[in-house]
Amino acid sequence: MKKQSNIYHEHHYKDKDRHLVAVDSIIFGFDKKRLKILLIKRNFEPCRGEWSLMGGFLKKEESLDDAAARVLYTLTGLKNVYLEQLYTYGDLERDPGARVLSTAYYALIDIEKYQEQLSNKYSAKWWDINNYPNLIFDHNIMVNKALRRLRRKTRTQPIGFELLPKKFTIPQLQTLYEAIHQKKMDKRNFRKKLLSHDFLERLEEKDKRNSKKGAYLYKFNEEKYNDLVQKGYGFEI
Amino acid sequence: MKKQSNIYHEHHYKDKDRHLVAVDSIIFGFDKKRLKILLIKRNFEPCRGEWSLMGGFLKKEESLDDAAARVLYTLTGLKNVYLEQLYTYGDLERDPGARVLSTAYYALIDIEKYQEQLSNKYSAKWWDINNYPNLIFDHNIMVNKALRRLRRKTRTQPIGFELLPKKFTIPQLQTLYEAIHQKKMDKRNFRKKLLSHDFLERLEEKDKRNSKKGAYLYKFNEEKYNDLVQKGYGFEI
DNA sequence: CCAAAAGTGTTCAGCTTACACCCATGA
DNA sequence: TCATGGGTGTAAGCTGAACACTTTTGG
Numbered sequence: 001m002k003k004q005s006n007i008y009h010e011h012h013y014k015d016k017d018r019h020l021v022a023v024d025s026i027i028f029g030f031d032k033k034r035l036k037i038l039l040i041k042r043n044f045e046p047c048r049g050e051w052s053l054m055g056g057f058l059k060k061e062e063s064l065d066d067a068a069a070r071v072l073y074t075l076t077g078l079k080n081v082y083l084e085q086l087y088t089y090g091d092l093e094r095d096p097g098a099r100v101l102s103t104a105y106y107a108l109i110d111i112e113k114y115q116e117q118l119s120n121k122y123s124a125k126w127w128d129i130n131n132y133p134n135l136i137f138d139h140n141i142m143v144n145k146a147l148r149r150l151r152r153k154t155r156t157q158p159i160g161f162e163l164l165p166k167k168f169t170i171p172q173l174q175t176l177y178e179a180i181h182q183k184k185m186d187k188r189n190f191r192k193k194l195l196s197h198d199f200l201e202r203l204e205e206k207d208k209r210n211s212k213k214g215a216y217l218y219k220f221n222e223e224k225y226n227d228l229v230q231k232g233y234g235f236e237i
Numbered sequence: 238m239k240k241q242s243n244i245y246h247e248h249h250y251k252d253k254d255r256h257l258v259a260v261d262s263i264i265f266g267f268d269k270k271r272l273k274i275l276l277i278k279r280n281f282e283p284c285r286g287e288w289s290l291m292g293g294f295l296k297k298e299e300s301l302d303d304a305a306a307r308v309l310y311t312l313t314g315l316k317n318v319y320l321e322q323l324y325t326y327g328d329l330e331r332d333p334g335a336r337v338l339s340t341a342y343y344a345l346i347d348i349e350k351y352q353e354q355l356s357n358k359y360s361a362k363w364w365d366i367n368n369y370p371n372l373i374f375d376h377n378i379m380v381n382k383a384l385r386r387l388r389r390k391t392r393t394q395p396i397g398f399e400l401l402p403k404k405f406t407i408p409q410l411q412t413l414y415e416a417i418h419q420k421k422m423d424k425r426n427f428r429k430k431l432l433s434h435d436f437l438e439r440l441e442e443k444d445k446r447n448s449k450k451g452a453y454l455y456k457f458n459e460e461k462y463n464d465l466v467q468k469g470y471g472f473e474i
Numbered sequence: 475c476c477a478a479a480a481g482t483g484t485t486c487a488g489c490t491t492a493c494a495c496c497c498a499t500g501a
Numbered sequence: 502t503c504a505t506g507g508g509t510g511t512a513a514g515c516t517g518a519a520c521a522c523t524t525t526t527g528g
Contacts, residue, residue, distance in 0.1 A: 012281045012282075012294075012334075013257065013335045013337075017294065017295065017296050017297040018256055018257060019255055019256055019257075019258050019295060020250065020253055020256075021256050021258065021338060045249075057253040057254065058254065058256060058327070058338075059254050060254040060256075060336065061329070062329070063328045063329055064325060064326075064328075065328075085324065087322065088301060088340050089301075090295070090300050090301025090340070091301075091302075092298070092299070098250045099297065100250075101258065101295075101301065103325050103327070169480090170480085171479075171480070186518070186519070187481085188481085188482070188520085189517075189518065189519085191481080191482085192482095192483095193517090208526090210478095210479070210480095211478060211479035211480065211525085211526085212477085212478070212480095212525065212527045212528080213479060213480050213481085213524070213525040213526060213527095214479090214480080214525080215480060215481090216481095236516095406507090407507085407508090408506080408508095423491075423493085425492095425493085425508085425509070426491065426492085428508080428509085429509095430490090445500090447505095447506070448498090448500095448505060448506040448507060449498070449500045449501080449504085449505065449506075449507095450497070450499055450505080450506065450507050450508085451498080451499080451506095451507080452506080452507055452508085453507090453508095473490095
C-alpha cells in the first residue's frame with residue numbers, strides 16, 4: 001500500500017508535461033506630466049527588432065515574483081520596483097516561437113526617481129501611453145489590461161508608497177490622476193476628497209519648481225492608511 | 238549573422254527551464270440559500286486524503302483555460318461552467334511534492350442546475366463557505382482571494398448569464414447577493430436598484446415554490462446589458 | 475506690477491438609506 | 502381565515518459635481 005502510493009506520487013508529478021514560463025512586465029511611468037510605458041527592442045528571434053514588454057523566462061529556483069523583478073533589473077537596471085501580478089496568458093499560439101505561458105506584471109513608477117538607474121546603456125525607452133508602437137505577440141492586450149487595472153485600482157486605492165516620490169504636491173498628484181484616467185478633474189474637489197481621508201500629511205516644505213508661490217509638499221502617512229484598510233475601507237476619487 | 242540569430246533563438250527557447258503547471262479551481266455554488274464551495278479529497282501523495290480544490294496539471298497541447306475546464310470535468314463531471322482566471326501562484330515551496338506553479342480559476346454556479354452532472358460517482362462535495370475543512374498547500378489563500386474577487390465583481394457587475402438559472406426571482410437574486418456579501422439587504426432598495434438598470438426583464442410566469450403568492454420570474458436581457466457595458470458602464474449594489 | 479500657479483467654500487442635484495404596510499394564495 | 506413570503510413609495514441625509522475669486526512671489 002505504501003509502495004503503491006509512491007507509484008501514485010511519481011505518476012502525478014514525474015510524468016506531467018513541463019512548460020516554458022515567461023514573465024512580462026508593463027512598466028508605467030509618470031514624468032510629472034504624462035503617463036508613459038517602458039518598452040524594449042527585442043534582440044532575439046522571433047520578432048527580433050520589434051518592440052516588446054520587458055520579458056524573460058522563469059528559472060527553476062525562483063518564484064514568479066522574483067523572476068519578474070530579476071528580468072526587469074536585467075533589462076533596465078531598475079531595482080526595488082513594486083510589481084503587481086496582472087494575469088497569466090496561456091493560449092497555445094501566443095508566442096510563435098514555442099509554447100510559452102506568460103505571467104504579466106505591472107508597476108507604476110516615478111520616471112524621475114528612476115532616471116539614473118535607467119541609464120542609456122539599456123535599450124529600454126519610454127513611450128507616451130497614447131502613442132506607442134505595435135508590440136509583439138499579445139503584448140498589446142497585456143498593456144490594455146494593465147491600463148484598465150491601473151485605472152480601477154487608483155479609483156479606490158491611493159497611489160503612493162511604491163508609486164510616487166516620497167514627497168509630492170497635490171497638483172502633482174492631480175496631474176498623475178488626470179494622466180491615468182485621461183480626464184480633467186476639479187482641483188477643489190480633488191484636494192477636498194484626498195485630504196478628507198486622513199492619510200496625507202502636509203510638510204512645512206514647499207516645492208517651487210512649478211510656480212512662484214510654491215505648493216506644499218505632502219507625504220503619505222502609511223500607518224493611518226493601513227489602519228483604514230484594516231477596517232475594510234475603500235475610497236473613490 | 239543569420240546563423241548567429243538562430244543560435245540566439247535556440248538560446249532563448251531551448252535552454253530555458255521548464256516547469257510543472259497546475260490549474261486549481263474554486264467552484265462557488267448557490268443552493269437558493271447559502272454560498273458553498275466544492276472540494277475534493279485528494280487521492281495521491283503528498284497530502285493524500287486531505288481536502289483540496291479541483292486541480293490538475295496543464296498539458297502540452299491545451300491552453301490554460303482549456304485545462305481548467307478539462308480538470309473540472311474530469312473530477313466532477315461539470316461541463317460548460319464559465320471559469321474566470323484568478324491568479325497564478327508561483328512560490329517555490331507552495332507544493333511540497335515538487336516545484337509547481339498553479340493558476341487558479343473560479344466560478345459561481347447554480348448548484349441545482351448542475352446537480353445531476355455532479356452525480357455521486359464523483360467524490361467532490363459541497364461545503365458551506367463559513368464551514369469548510371482546512372485545505373492543502375495554499376488553497377485556503379486561493380479561496381480567500383476568490384471570495385474577495387467574487388464580492389468585488391458582484392458589486393459592480395450583474396451576476397447572471399453564466400452564474401444563475403436562466404429564470405430567477407428577485408428574492409432569489411437577493412438571497413444570492415446576501416450570501417455572497419454576508420449581510421442583509423433591504424428588499425425595496427435592492428429591487429429598485431436592480432430594476433433601474435434596464436437589463437432585467439419580467440416574465441409572465443411566477444415561481445411558487447417559496448410562497449403561496451408566487452414571485453415573478455425574470456431573465457437577463459443580455460443585449461441591453463452589453464450595450465451598457467460598451468458605454469463604459471458600471472453599477473453598484 | 476504682473477503673470478502663473480496655489481489655494482479656498484458653497485450650493486444644488488441625485489443617490490443611498492431607512493422605514494411599514496397591503497397583497498395574493500395555499501393550506 | 503390566517504400564515505407566509507411578495508410587492509410597493511417616500512422622506513432625510515449624504516455625497517459628488519459645478520463653479521470664481523484671492524493669494525503668493527519671481528521675474
